Every structure is written in C-alpha cells, then in structure tokens.
Amino acid sequence: MKVILASASPRRAQLLTQVGIHFEIDPSSIEETFSEDTPPHEVVQLLARHKAEDVAKRHPEQFLIAADTIVCLHNEILGKPNNKDQASEFLQKLSGQTHDVLSGVYAGKTDSAGKFRSEICFFERTKVTFSSLTELEIEQYIKYGQPFDKAGSYGIQDDLGSLFVEKINGDYYNVVGFPLHRFYDMMKTEMPDIHKKLFFQTS
Numbered sequence: 001m002k003v004i005l006a007s008a009s010p011r012r013a014q015l016l017t018q019v020g021i022h023f024e025i026d027p028s029s030i031e032e033t034f035s036e037d038t039p040p041h042e043v044v045q046l047l048a049r050h051k052a053e054d055v056a057k058r059h060p061e062q063f064l065i066a067a068d069t070i071v072c073l074h075n076e077i078l079g080k081p082n083n084k085d086q087a088s089e090f091l092q093k094l095s096g097q098t099h100d101v102l103s104g105v106y107a108g109k110t111d112s113a114g115k116f117r118s119e120i121c122f123f124e125r126t127k128v129t130f131s132s133l134t135e136l137e138i139e140q141y142i143k144y145g146q147p148f149d150k151a152g153s154y155g156i157q158d159d160l161g162s163l164f165v166e167k168i169n170g171d172y173y174n175v176v177g178f179p180l181h182r183f184y185d186m187m188k189t190e191m192p193d194i195h196k197k198l199f200f201q202t203s
C-alpha cells in the first residue's frame with residue numbers, strides 16, 4: 001500500500017516527511033469553492049474531502065491524505081489572497097486581533113474502484129494573536145515575505161511572518177497546514193494497523 005499526499009503544499013510535504021511518513025505527491029485540481037453559509041469548520045473538512053476524492057480515482061487500493069487550511073476572523077473566512085491589494089486588506093484585518101486557523105484533514109484507504117472504504121475526517125483549530133501592524137510593515141511583508149500561497153496572507157513559519165505573531169494557543173503545525181498531533185492520535189484510535197505502518201514502518 002502506497003501513501004499518496006493529495007496536496008501541492010510544500011509545507012504539508014515537509015511536515016509529513018518530518019514525522020517519517022513516506023509518500024508520493026499527487027495534488028488535486030479542484031476549485032476551492034464553498035457556499036457562504038457553510039460554517040468554517042465544515043468548509044475545511046469538505047474541501048479536504050473533495051481534494052481527497054478528486055485524487056482517489058487515480059489511486060485504487062492506496063492510502064490518501066488531503067487537507068485544507070483557512071484563516072477565520074470573526075466568522076469571515078480568509079483564504080489565499082488573489083492579489084497584493086487583497087493581501088494588504090487581509091493583513092490589515094488581522095492586525096492587533098486574535099483569529100482562528102482551521103485545518104481540515106481527510107485521509108483513508110481506497111478500494112479497487114478508487115472509492116474510500118474507510119476514512120477519518122476531522123478539523124483542528126488554533127488561535128493566533130497578531131500584534132498591531134503598521135502600514136509599512138504590511139507593505140514590506142507583501143514585498144519581501146511570501147503571502148500569496150497562504151491562507152490569510154501570512155506564514156507563521158516564514159522569517160517575516162513570525163515577527164507578527166504575539167502568541168498562539170493550540171497546535172503550531174495546524175497553522176502551518178497540517179495538524180500532526182491530531183492526525184497521529186486519530187490514526188492510532190481509528191486505523192491502528194495503518195498507523196503502525198505510517199509511523200513505525202511495520203509491514
């Protein structure tokens with residue numbers, strides 16, 4: 001059984017590698033859309049599921065992992081910014097505020113038709129508090145940082161992004177894009193055999 005990471009996110013690949021999981025990458029090409037009235041914790045699980053199902057068709061009898069991360073401020077969802085103006089708008093909104101970062105994970109085993117026959121689906125929330133940002137800081141971050149491929153326009157792990165974060169409450173790795181601890185825990189209770197294969201390389 002191969003492990004397939006249905007994600008183009010270099011952070012997710014790095015985090016799974018860091019905990020010793022061997023996998024192949026096959027990103028999904030779905031449009032990340034959702035209806036306005038869907039609660040944020042459902043959005044991340046739905047999108048993770050759509051990504052997984054999109055890729056699963058190509059991978060019968062394998063184990064797939066997909067995820068989705070959003071930033072949520074007072075119930076407004078901030079995804080990846082479309083341009084500089086939107087990145088600036090997002091960072092202005094986050095300035096001096098505490099927001100939620102939600103990551104949804106969908107992972108499971110496919111049957112011979114590439115459909116999921118057993119799976120886990122969950123989300124994790126981390127609270128992140130930003131210091132108050134000046135216009136210059138926001139301008140400089142957009143110029144020299146890497147806001148564009150990240151939910152909310154910032155990367156907590158980036159050199160400059162890290163300077164804005166006053167405190168966090170919850171799993172740091174969830175903010176970076178993959179809630180490692182919850183995944184480890186859920187796999188241990190829900191899919192113990194695959195858990196052993198993933199983390200301890202048992203055959």
Ligand SMILES: Cc1cn([C@H]2C[C@H](O)[C@@H](COP(=O)(O)OP(=O)(O)OP(=O)(O)O)O2)c(=O)[nH]c1=O
Nearest residue numbers: 007008009068069150151154155156175176177
């Ligand atoms: C808040 C935050 C998000 N992010 C990233 C994680 C995700 O890669 C990205 C949110 O976009 P996603 O749509 O979750 O993921 P993606 O488009 O990068 O990859 P794929 O859909 O193929 O899985 O934002 C950080 O790297 N650091 C942060 O601090």
